[in-house]
Amino acid sequence: xxxxxxxxxxxxxxxxxxxxxxxxxxxxxxxxxxxxxxxxxxxxxxxxxxxxxxxxxxxxxxxxxxxxxxxxxxxxxxxxxxxxxxxxxxxxxxxxxxxxxxxxxxxxxxxxxxxxxxxxxxxxxxxxxxxxxxxxxxxxxxxxxxxxxxxxxxxxxxxxxxxxxxxxxxxxxxxxxxxxxxxxxxxxxxxxxxxxxxxxxxxxxxxxxxxxxxxxxxxxxxxxxxxxxxxxxxxxxxxxxxxxxxxxxxxxxxxxxxxxxxxxxxxxxxxxxxxxxxxxxxxxxxxxxxxxxxxxxxxxxxxxxxxxxxxxxxxxxxxxxxxxxxxxxxxxxxxxxxxxxxxxxxxxxxxxxxxxxxxxxxxxxxxxxxxxxxxxxxxxxxxx
Amino acid sequence: xxxxxxxxxxxxxxxxxxxxxxxxxxxxxxxxxxxxxxxxxxxxxxxxxxxxxxxxxxxxxxxxxxxxxxxxxxxxxxxxxxxxxxxxxxxxxxxxxxxxxxxxxxxxxxxxxxxxxxxxxxxxxxxxxxxxxxxxxxxxxxxxxxxxxxxxxxxxxxxxxxxxxxxxxxxxxxxx
Numbered sequence: 238x239x240x241x242x243x244x245x246x247x248x249x250x251x252x253x254x255x256x257x258x259x260x261x262x263x264x265x266x267x268x269x270x271x272x273x274x275x276x277x278x279x280x281x282x283x284x285x286x287x288x289x290x291x292x293x294x295x296x297x298x299x300x301x302x303x304x305x306x307x308x309x310x311x312x313x314x315x316x317x318x319x320x321x322x323x324x325x326x327x328x329x330x331x332x333x334x335x336x337x338x339x340x341x342x343x344x345x346x347x348x349x350x351x352x353x354x355x356x357x358x359x360x361x362x363x364x365x366x367x368x369x370x371x372x373x374x375x376x377x378x379x380x381x382x383x384x385x386x387x388x389x390x391x392x393x394x395x396x397x398x399x400x401x402x403x404x405x406x407x408x409x410x411x412x413x414x415x416x417x418x419x420x421x422x423x424x425x426x427x428x429x430x431x432x433x434x435x436x437x438x439x440x441x442x443x444x445x446x447x448x449x450x451x452x453x454x455x456x457x458x459x460x461x462x463x464x465x466x467x468x469x470x471x472x473x474x475x476x477x478x479x480x481x482x483x484x485x486x487x488x489x490x491x492x493x494x495x496x497x498x499x500x501x502x503x504x505x506x507x508x509x510x511x512x513x514x515x516x517x518x519x520x521x522x523x524x525x526x527x528x529x530x531x532x533x534x535x536x537x538x539x540x541x542x543x544x545x546x547x548x549x550x551x552x553x554x555x556x557x558x559x560x561x562x563x564x565x566x567x568x569x570x571x572x573x574x575x576x577x578x579x580x581x582x583x584x585x586x587x588x589x590x591x592x593x594x595x596x597x598x599x600x601x602x603x604x605x606x607x608x609x610x611x612x613x614x615x616x617x618x619x620x621x
Numbered sequence: 622x623x624x625x626x627x628x629x630x631x632x633x634x635x636x637x638x639x640x641x642x643x644x645x646x647x648x649x650x651x652x653x654x655x656x657x658x659x660x661x662x663x664x665x666x667x668x669x670x671x672x673x674x675x676x677x678x679x680x681x682x683x684x685x686x687x688x689x690x691x692x693x694x695x696x697x698x699x700x701x702x703x704x705x706x707x708x709x710x711x712x713x714x715x716x717x718x719x720x721x722x723x724x725x726x727x728x729x730x731x732x733x734x735x736x737x738x739x740x741x742x743x744x745x746x747x748x749x750x751x752x753x754x755x756x757x758x759x760x761x762x763x764x765x766x767x768x769x770x771x772x773x774x775x776x777x778x779x780x781x782x783x784x785x786x787x788x789x790x791x792x793x794x795x796x797x
Contacts, residue, residue: 259656265689269696281694297651307687310694349654358648367643 245275250448251415280310323576348571410566446568474499478612561593575605
């Protein structure tokens with residue numbers, strides 16, 4: 238079966254605010270860079286379809302789909318919007334190419350959380366309107382803290398372990414050009430932080446940033462013409478748990494586990510711990526990253542805590558996780574966060590990760606999640 | 622074959638109201654950056670100018686302006702000033718509000734094809750602006766007399782302008 242590849246990526250932002258640019262202009266700048274990276278393609282001539290991943294309440298515009306084409310060069314061409322993380326768009330591009338309806342598909346996602354004044358209201362608005370929203374919890378992060386508590390107890394993880402993960406990730410982010418929250422933190426500093434919702438402190442919860450990311454996905458035939466460094470998408474999988482938060486599995490991230498199984502089956506991954514050179518995972522919460530590492534099969538339930546303490550997931554460990562930092566250092570540009578993980582993996586696999594470059598980067602797993610209160614997870618397997 | 626529903630007892634209004642519901646409304650507040658192109662456009666309105674960007678590839682003038690041409694995907698850097706006059710392309714009268722209340726005064730809404738000195742456009746792609754139309758009657762619209770009528774922007778007094786599309790009160794018909 239012919240393969241499918243990432244042939245170009247571009248981004249703008251990863252800043253705390255972006256008052257000088259409209260979301261259109263941010264996406265346009267990211268698109269120009271992505272098309273240039275993809276061998277200088279012209280979207281008007283060369284691209285078959287465009288997909289945008291966005292969500293109306295983040296945009297502040299209903300039916301925001303209509304605002305997707307212009308800045309991508311997609312006017313009067315097949316365009317649609319997926320209400321999901323940017324990686325869901327990549328999965329859709331993958332399906333369009335695999336099914337033969339397109340040879341080159343452009344994927345876009347962006348987030349300008351700095352423009353959302355009533356952020357916690359919007360976040361809370363995503364909970365069930367009948368039996369959760371009227372509870373008006375003082376802090377929505379409580380929903381994840383509840384899960385963190387169960388997960389930590391079941392895996393023998395202590396606060397110091399979350400601290401270890403946070404220190405490692407913020408330190409990795411110091412090697413990145415797009416991490417406004419990168420920091421050199423020590424354990425004492427971590428432990429001194431006040432709780433937001435016990436057991437999570439401000440260090441355990443990723444902040445927001447503004448960014449736009451564009452990716453070009455192509456069939457094998459086209460990819461080989463456009464670049465001598467295609468990054469192959471060997472598998473994609475996704476899954477969502479029951480919507481009733483109080484009835485979900487909290488010990489285990491089942492949705493990620495199932496998404497990984499789907500992607501691994503396609504990519505013929507048998508032993509994820511040995512086969513991958515690194516992983517890019519969603520770390521909107523410190524504990525959530527550890528939970529994802531386990532659900533992706535990169536650590537065993539009974540040894541995930543000791544693997545973390547041994548430094549297995551550090552840059553010099555057996556399986557580096559977020560080697561150039563993740564959400565904690567970069568901030569979360571809403572639905573574009575999954576594409577931020579993809580971008581980091583893409584740069585590593587092409588040997589263009591700069592100071593964050595790993596010596597051995599041939600195969601990677603990329604994981605995405607839709608954030609607070611959600612269970613939608615997505616997994617990609619990439620190789621060079 | 623259609624499905625027919627017979628019998629049963631219809632709910633009375635008060636019974637319908639007695640059903641348990643949660644009533645909530647989104648608290649959604651945003652502060653949206655106008656960006657490079659719209660900022661310059663809005664600054665222009667404050668001075669009583671309508672500005673657009675010119676695409677040398679397709680020769681279209683974009684109003685409101687963009688820093689790229691959506692049709693050609695070319696970077697646009699040439700700014701042009703449009704006239705505040707143009708012609709009515711289409712117009713309608715609104716009698717009811719969106720919530721179906723009768724409007725005290727029916728409002729005429731239209732699309733105006735703006736003149737840009739030194740530029741010519743095709744009849745289907747041109748700098749068009751959506752706005753209120755004044756100085757016309759319902760009858761002018763109903764009889765379609767308003768189509769192709771010349772209009773000119775009626776600006777707010779300079780000290781009242783804020784850099785908003787509402788710095789133009791409406792486009793007023795100049796009956797020839």
